[in-house]
Amino acid sequence: MIDARGYSCPMPVVMVQKAVQKDAPASLEVLVDDPCAVENITRFAHNHGYQAAAQERDGGAFSLTLTKQP
Amino acid sequence: MEPDIKLTKLADCAGCGAKVGAGVLAQLLEGLPVHRDPALLIGFDKSDDAAVYRLSDNLALVQTVDFFPPIADDPYLFGQIAAANALSDIYAMGGDPKLALNLLCVPKDMPDSAVHDILRGGYDKVYEAGAVIAGGHSIHDAEPKYGLCVTGLIHPDRVLSNAGAQAGDVLFLTKPLGAGILTTAAKADLCPADALAAAYSRMTVLNKGARDAMQGLRVHACTDVTGFGLLGHALELAQTSGVQLTLHTSAIAIPPEALALARMGLLPEGMYRNRRFAEHAVAAEQIELAVQDALYDPQTSGGLLIAVDPADADALAAALAQNAVPCAQRIGTAQQYAQGAHIILR
Numbered sequence: 001m002i003d004a005r006g007y008s009c010p011m012p013v014v015m016v017q018k019a020v021q022k023d024a025p026a027s028l029e030v031l032v033d034d035p036c037a038v039e040n041i042t043r044f045a046h047n048h049g050y051q052a053a054a055q056e057r058d059g060g061a062f063s064l065t066l067t068k069q070p
Numbered sequence: 071m072e073p074d075i076k077l078t079k080l081a082d083c084a085g086c087g088a089k090v091g092a093g094v095l096a097q098l099l100e101g102l103p104v105h106r107d108p109a110l111l112i113g114f115d116k117s118d119d120a121a122v123y124r125l126s127d128n129l130a131l132v133q134t135v136d137f138f139p140p141i142a143d144d145p146y147l148f149g150q151i152a153a154a155n156a157l158s159d160i161y162a163m164g165g166d167p168k169l170a171l172n173l174l175c176v177p178k179d180m181p182d183s184a185v186h187d188i189l190r191g192g193y194d195k196v197y198e199a200g201a202v203i204a205g206g207h208s209i210h211d212a213e214p215k216y217g218l219c220v221t222g223l224i225h226p227d228r229v230l231s232n233a234g235a236q237a238g239d240v241l242f243l244t245k246p247l248g249a250g251i252l253t254t255a256a257k258a259d260l261c262p263a264d265a266l267a268a269a270y271s272r273m274t275v276l277n278k279g280a281r282d283a284m285q286g287l288r289v290h291a292c293t294d295v296t297g298f299g300l301l302g303h304a305l306e307l308a309q310t311s312g313v314q315l316t317l318h319t320s321a322i323a324i325p326p327e328a329l330a331l332a333r334m335g336l337l338p339e340g341m342y343r344n345r346r347f348a349e350h351a352v353a354a355e356q357i358e359l360a361v362q363d364a365l366y367d368p369q370t371s372g373g374l375l376i377a378v379d380p381a382d383a384d385a386l387a388a389a390l391a392q393n394a395v396p397c398a399q400r401i402g403t404a405q406q407y408a409q410g411a412h413i414i415l416r
Binding site: 009010011013014017036039040041042044045047 | 254255257258260332333334335336337338339342359360363
């Protein structure tokens, strides 16, 4: 789980990239509060073998679930 | 402030990416009184690059103002880019810049040498343009910002607005895209150094060579590509001219590093803003998303988008090459607009 709340672009996608490169997790949960980060992380996921589903949370935050595609 | 602090870290959004979105801007201007003056040939209701005011039958003023937070860490480079960008609006109208005034916002603790270097960058570019800086205004602000108000001269019959494109025109773009993506990645130290240096170098290039190349040719419309990205500015040109544009994406110069960074999701917020503003009028067909992203990417001190009569297209290509505008590309054509998308990507 990555908590990138409080970080503005491009930092959230950089944090996700580092986690994916390090462990290649089967799934990854990411919290962000920058709408641009939702789009950027989705772009990254689709180009790196992951599906991404975003859900709006209370207080303007978003949770993204990245799942590795088989 | 530490003397070695990075200028771009002081800014929330960089360069022309800080521009208020086109859609929001239209809302903000709505309802404001518009006082007509027959001498005002181009005003803010025209969404053009600069205002044009006729002084006599053969002389008009062209006036613009442009400023933004640091897009580069080097203060001298930032000053040069901000000035080249402000001067560009005059060139996009076909004008000749003559007089400039500085606009400067600086944090109280910014080192004097850094402030001096920003201004020196501005002076050098304005001098290169053949204009003079006559003064300016500076205030304290938490975030540094720099730019200029520029006044130029033009013959009223030779004003190049963005509203005159005609069916059959050939479209040229005089600088590569990708500046917003590359500088966004640089904020995370993920932009290859040579790609970033090349992008900065392009941003310091005046659009004077491109303006000179257009002289004497049947150029029907021109605009400079800045914060709204190629597609945002192309859409304004298409809508105000009442034409449809077909853009050949393979002919548009996009640095490969910018495409790779777009695929990694290193995209500036302004790209998404530009996409939301323009995508309803763009038929993107099967164009790769990263390429589309580059076309929506906000540019700072970008090139000119020129619509020229097809009979003069070869002459313009030759004149651009002669005026040392080596990246000028023939990127598409204009057609009669009937219905549907204003811009077709192929």
